[in-house]
Amino acid sequence: xKMVIGLGNPGGEYAHTRHNVxxxxxxxxxxxxxxxxxxxxxHALLGEGLIGGQKTVLVQPQTFMxxxxxxxxxxxxxxxxxxxxxxIVHDDIDLPFGQVRIRPxxxxxxxxxxxxxxxxxxxxxxxxxxxxxxxxxxEWDLKDWVLSSYHTEEERKTAFDAYCLAADAARCxxxxxxxxxxxxxxxxxxxxxxxx
Numbered sequence: 001x002k003m004v005i006g007l008g009n010p011g012g013e014y015a016h017t018r019h020n021v022x023x024x025x026x027x028x029x030x031x032x033x034x035x036x037x038x039x040x041x042x043h044a045l046l047g048e049g050l051i052g053g054q055k056t057v058l059v060q061p062q063t064f065m066x067x068x069x070x071x072x073x074x075x076x077x078x079x080x081x082x083x084x085x086x087x088i089v090h091d092d093i094d095l096p097f098g099q100v101r102i103r104p105x106x107x108x109x110x111x112x113x114x115x116x117x118x119x120x121x122x123x124x125x126x127x128x129x130x131x132x133x134x135x136x137x138x139e140w141d142l143k144d145w146v147l148s149s150y151h152t153e154e155e156r157k158t159a160f161d162a163y164c165l166a167a168d169a170a171r172c173x174x175x176x177x178x179x180x181x182x183x184x185x186x187x188x189x190x191x192x193x194x195x196x
Contacts, residue, residue, distance in 0.1 A: 002051075002174045003081050004029065005044075005059040007068050007090040007113040009147075018133040019146040021091040021163065023060050025131065028167040030058050042074035052175035068113040069120030076121060083125040087173045089166060090114060091146065095132025098158040100166050102129050102173075102182045127178045129166050 006022030014020055030037050035049035035058055046059045057079060061071035076086065083105075090111055095101055105125045108114035118124045136145035150156045169185040 001055045001057070001079060001081060001085060003057045003059060003075065003079065003086045004170045004174065005061065005072060005075070005086060005088050007065060007088065008060060009065050010045075010060075010062045014147065017147050017149050018091055019065060021131045021133065021166075022089040025089045025129070025163050025166045025170065026058050026060055028163055029170050032167060033058075033171070042078050043071040044075060046075075051171055054174050056174050065113040066116055069116035069118070072117045073120045083121065083123050084127065084178075086126050087170055087178075088114070088117065088126050088128045089170060090128065090130060091133045092130035093133055093135055093142070093146065095130055095134075097132050097134035097155075098162040099132040100129060100162055100169060100185060101132070102169055102178070102186050103127065104178045104182070127173060127181075129169055129173075131162050131166050 004026060006026030008014065008020035008023030016024060027037070030047055033049060033051050035047040037045050037047040037058060037060060039046050039048070043063050044059045044061045046057055048057050050056065059075060061068050063070050076083070090113055093110065104127050107124055108118045117126070133146065136142050150159050165185065169181055172184055173181040
């Protein structure tokens with residue numbers, strides 16, 4: 001079994017903001033694979049189905065971002081998943097806007113959702129997909145930046161292309177594992193073939 005968890009904040013006011021990358025990527029993957037996200041369990045909205053013949057759970061935690069670890073810890077216990085079988089998708093202010101980066105594990109960095117997951121599960125062995133939202137401009141407060149939406153058509157296209165690329169990478173993780181996923185998708189930006 002594999003699990004793909006997209007981090008975000010629940011509620012309409014947070015929909016499609018920079019901080020909700022994970023929700024949007026999981027939503028795209030759910031639509032592509034025809035796995036409806038309609039079950040509430042373990043403080044999360046989830047869907048269960050098959051991706052490439054592999055039993056898969058797609059997850060959007062319904063705690064707020066800073067408490068993401070609560071849902072993740074409960075899901076690990078409920079589904080008896082090892083951390084290595086759980087892919088976490090989240091935004092990253094330290095990556096250029098539109099860049100997608102995959103890692104097999106690692107520290108939480110500056111991301112409060114990942115910090116809470118590592119703290120409450122006691123491990124950082126989760127594979128993850130980070131999608132760059134770029135650094136906050138000098139005149140912006142960081143919180144306001146990550147909770148803001150994309151304003152121009154160009155920004156929305158870059159974001160959507162990156163989200164689609166991340167959804168494809170998540171599918172590759174499920175079907176082929178983290179190593180092939182990294183080899184195939186690292187370095188691509190905004191859904192283009194450009195290497196970073």
